[in-house]
Amino acid sequence: IRYLNFENTVVERVAGPLSSSGVITLSKKEIHSWDGIEFINSSFNYVAPFSFNVTHKDIMEKFVIKQSNFGRLEKGALIATGDIDVVMMNNSFTQLDSLAIQITIKVY
DSSP states (O other): OOEEEEESOEESOBOSOSSTTSOEEOOOOTTOOOEEEEEESOEEEEEOTTSEEEEOOSTTEEEEEESOEEEEEOTTSEEEEESOEEEEESOEEEEEOTTOEEEEEOOO
């Protein structure tokens, strides 16, 4: 996939990984200059373990979370690994389990 965008959205429950392999790999297409995951002004009441696990594949990958509200995030609910721009601004979290958000930046 190239991107996931949740904007002005209310999500009751993300029950598990968005892909069968457990990892979302983003790939760039020539016709589109942006790839990544974006949550803007959205609400997620519950996010299960390893639901959003993003790994680096190409340049221009972003994981953006702005002005969003989260209820419970379980361990590994949001993971970003690799050479990825991660932006988190003006968010609120009700319950963060241990290691709910895991960011490992590696510049290749």
